[in-house]
Amino acid sequence: MKNDWNTDQYLQFEDLRTRPAYELLNRVSIDKPETVVDLGCGPGNSTELLQRKFPSAAILGVDSSPKMLEEAKKRLPDAEFALDDIAMWHPQEKADVIFANASLQWVTGHSDLFPRLMQCLKPGGILAVQMPDNLSEPTHALMREAASEGSWAEVLSEAVKSRETIGSCADYYNWVADQSDVIDIWRTSYEHVLVDAEGIVDWFKSTGLRPFLDPLNDQERTAYLEQYLGKIKQVYKPLQDGRVLLTFPRLFIVVQKKL
Template sequence: MADWNAGQYLRFEDERTRPSVDLLRRVPLPDPQHCVDLGCGPGNSTELLVRRFQSARVSGLDNSPGMLAKARERLPGLTFEAADIATWQPDERFDLIFANAVLQWIPDHPGLLTRLVSFLKNGGCLAVQMPNNLNEPSHRLMEQVANEGPWATKLTSASGSKEKIGSFEDYYACLQQAGCTVDIWQTIYVHPLDGAGAIVEWFKSTGLKPYLDPLSPEEQAEYLGRYEAEITKAYPTQADGKVLLRFPRLFFVAQRL
């Protein structure tokens, strides 16, 4: 895919940071010494780690040059590394591996999670949040518009760009087998946004990217127009003029025994 647009992503910074706050609250570590933020993006989640664990060494990892540039600007005293989580092999272990809204882009979750747990110290935690919204109208309509438009052949692989999220039982069993205790839950956030266009803007920096990147500028404009028309029908306007974006997210904190 083309590089991530950090500015577009940060248009909804408060809403996007809230799950990181909720995930961090459930991390049971009083004084970790070494923390890494996987898929750190523009550094908004990394900043939360720095504020909570003030004596810890905190670093960030991402594969987007644009996101890393924003993170380094935001937190100039930290180390941010360009790397692919799917092949990342650190030479040291961590007290906390924090992965907010990133692992959904990486395949083979059983293998991935087992490998990440192996990078933890004994007693360390793997804290993960993943959007679990592929069955929401916002995402079903991405696929519908892709299949019905003149760009259908260009977008045949777009729907497979995100890993299908497993069940509670899937992740619980996998992490237990990796030698962890597991705290797992799901939260449905409801974001009041300023109309259907705001929903489109929200997903332009994330879920829509696999659909938009293969298209020409003219095709992108037409795709987004059709998508917004469908979103308008799927998300009714409330009395105050807002639309309500439902956003389920799956969380777990796995602590290595």
């Protein structure tokens, strides 16, 4: 059985993880939406932003992780949450806003997914998506490299396919254009200042490293992380004060459905 998310590990970098959600939400312009969905809401940090911006809306947080939803309910006891596979999710009623912060990269088939999500919106509704676009970064290349070099190579042969390869800006434009009036797409690289190379490993333990760690036993997991950390230290050199910079590209898409 697939291991659930480690909420404590995820929330260790809450401020840095929430910043893209905040910046995505700043580009969502809609007057008094009635129904807002946080698709892949995680521990509720993005849901909380949505509640603040749209206090009169009915907001639903959807996630496939029971632990994440448990944390979200503690954070926002008055909000509504649902356990569901975001890859198959379909609303009972069409939404005014579908907000997906750092979740759709775990869902395959974006050429079908994005048009389907547009169909889940009311006329004039908004789809707002942010996805890590870092599969080509050293952090992820080294995950795959470490996976191919150890005794676990066969076990982890499928792990490299666990995340969808993000399309180009033109791809996403084309996938939603026939249903859209306004399309806003941009790409940003954040430079996160972390304490040291171990901080980079800690960051990804709760996200990008999960497909590589989940299939391993405790001993293998420890050995894999040691090997991965050694590779990270070779690439991410300490700055003058000993800290390191984690370059983190992200893709943003805000689309308004035709009236």
